[in-house]
Amino acid sequence: xxxxxxxxxxxxxxxxxxxxxxxxxxxxxxxxxxxxxxxxxxxxxxxxxxxxxxxxxxxxxxxxxxxxxxxxxxxxxxxxxxxxxxxxxxxxxxxxxxxxxxxxxxxxxxxxxxxxxxxxxxxxxxxxxxxxxxxxxxxxxxxxxxxxxxxxxxxxxxxxxxxxxxxxxxxxxxxxxxxxxxxxxxxxxxxxxxxxxxxxxxxxxxxxxxxxxxxxxxxxxxxxxxxxxxxxxxxxxxxxxxxxxxxxxxxxxxxxxxxxxxxxxxxxxxxxxxxxxxxxxxxxxxxxxxxxxxxxx
Numbered sequence: 162x163x164x165x166x167x168x169x170x171x172x173x174x175x176x177x178x179x180x181x182x183x184x185x186x187x188x189x190x191x192x193x194x195x196x197x198x199x200x201x202x203x204x205x206x207x208x209x210x211x212x213x214x215x216x217x218x219x220x221x222x223x224x225x226x227x228x229x230x231x232x233x234x235x236x237x238x239x240x241x242x243x244x245x246x247x248x249x250x251x252x253x254x255x256x257x258x259x260x261x262x263x264x265x266x267x268x269x270x271x272x273x274x275x276x277x278x279x280x281x282x283x284x285x286x287x288x289x290x291x292x293x294x295x296x297x298x299x300x301x302x303x304x305x306x307x308x309x310x311x312x313x314x315x316x317x318x319x320x321x322x323x324x325x326x327x328x329x330x331x332x333x334x335x336x337x338x339x340x341x342x343x344x345x346x347x348x349x350x351x352x353x354x355x356x357x358x359x360x361x362x363x364x365x366x367x368x369x370x371x372x373x374x375x376x377x378x379x380x381x382x383x384x385x386x387x388x389x390x391x392x393x394x395x396x397x398x399x400x401x402x403x404x405x406x407x408x409x410x411x412x413x414x415x416x417x418x419x420x421x422x423x424x425x426x427x428x429x430x431x432x433x434x435x436x437x438x439x440x441x442x443x444x445x446x447x448x449x450x451x452x453x454x455x456x457x458x
Contacts, residue, residue, distance in 0.1 A: 202230070203263070203265075203266040204227040204228055204229050204230070204263075205228055205229060205230040205231075205232070205264070205265055205370065205371060205403040206226075206227070206228040206251065206262070206263070206264055206371060206403065206405070207226070207227050207228070207262065207263040207264075208224050208225060208226040208227075208247075208251075208260065208262055209225060209260055209261050209262070209263070210223050210224070210225060210259060210260035210261070211223070211224040211225075211226075211247075211250065211257060211259070211260035211261070211262060212224070212257065212258045212259035212260050213243070213246055213250055213255065213257060213258050213427075214258045219427055220241075220243045220246045220427050221243045221246055221247060221250070221427045222243075222426070222427035222428050223259070223260065224243075224247070224260070224427070224428065224429065226422070226429060228371075228403055228405065229403070229419075230403060231401050231402065231403055232403055232404075232419050232420065233397055233403075233404045233406070233417060233418050233419045233420075234404065234405050234406070234418060234419065234420050234421075234422060235406050235408055235413075235414035235417070235418035235420070235421045235422070235435070236248075236405060236406065236407045236408070236421075236422050236424060237407075237408065237409070237411070237414060237421060237422070237423055237424070237450075238423050238424035238425055238430075238450065239425065239450060242424040242425050242426060242427065243424050243426075243427040243428075244407040244424050245375050245376070245407055247405075247407075247424075248295065248373045248375050248405060248407060249375075250262065251264075251269075251293065251371075251373065251405070252290070252293055252295045252373060253269070253270070253286055253290055257270055261278070264289050264290075264292055264293065264370075264371065265289075265292050265370055265371075267289060268281065268289075269281065269286065269289045269290065270286075272285045291319070291367065291369075292369055292370045292371060293369050293370075293371045293372075293373065294364035294365065294367050294369035294371070294372045294373065295364060295372075295373040295374075295375065296357070296360050296361050296364050296372070296373065296374050296375065296377050297360065297375055297377070298375050298376045298377060298379055298380055299380065300348070300353075300356040300357055300359075300360045301360065302348045302356055302359060302360060302363075303348075304347065304348050304349065305347075306347070306348075307344065307345050307346060307347055308335060308340060308343050308344055308345070308346055308347075308348075308351070308359045308362075309328065309331050309332070309335065309344040309345065311348075311359055311363055312327075312330075312331035312334060312335060312359065312362050312363045312366050313327035313328055313330075313331045313366070315363065315366065315367055316330060316331075316366050316367060319367070320367065320368075327366070330366055331344075331362065331366055332344065334362040334365050334366055335359070335362050337362065337365075337392075337395070338358040338359070338361055338362050338392045339358065339388075339392065340355060340358055340359060340362070343355060343359075352385060353380060353381050353382075353385050354381055354384075354385030354386070354388040354389055355388075357377055357378075357381065357385075357389045358388065358389060358392055360377075361377075361389075361392055361393075361396075365396075369402070370402070370403060371402070371403045371404075371405070372396070372402050372403070372404050372405075373404075373405050373406075374393065374404065374405070374406040374407065374408070375407050376407050376408060376409065377389055377393075377406075377408075378390060378408070378410060379409060386410070390410070390413050390417075393406070393417070394417060397417060406418070411439070411451075411454055414435060415435040415436070415439050416435075418435050419434070419435075420432060420433065420434060420435075421433065421434075421435050421438040421439070423438075423442075423444075423446075423447050423450065425446050425450075430444050430446050430447055431443060431444040431446075431447045439451065
């Protein structure tokens, strides 16, 4: 029996990534000008006045954040603070209520038309979003496909690669994450850590410039967690990728990230280099959170 694979299940429908309210700025074009950082170079990711509401609940509150090229940013904070929502709106899995997002120097949620910024068309969204990959907490592998088949499906269907090209790429990536001997295994035959590593290989197969990790170790026991974190360490040291990681692993954030952002109530309360952030947090709410984490260990 042939099981039909719906690759679009990994791609949100138009209604999911429509912008609820266009960005409201006196001069929208001005937000696309490079700001602080490398002179003349726009950040890889820019959030400008990003707001996300669910009814009366504000999850992201007029957020402004720039992520540099090849920067590795750890996003921490209490549950419900907006961390995962930040990744979901960047991946266009959830629509914005207000504001805009820019990726690799061009708007993601908006596009230029007749000299103005307007909500992006589905075609524009697909093109810009192809620069982003995401690894989910729950793996999201196709259960009826092997590790290899899971990794080649999107490159063939979305990028138009031949089966031979996609297979060569997939084998290289599965080898990169230490699963070269598991290519023909199904998800049910793999441990949680191995499934998560397949998910990382699958995301990399699309050759993204930005890679998002949403609490990728939270469902794993400590030993399997270490397997996945070692793969992420290798990616960070050997590949030119911009990485945003929502995590509860404070030790890993301190070791791996270039910058740590602490979220609370939909805002960034404090951010900075890991050594400074963890050794001498300035904001009372950050201090309270880190004390609670330490006491829970």
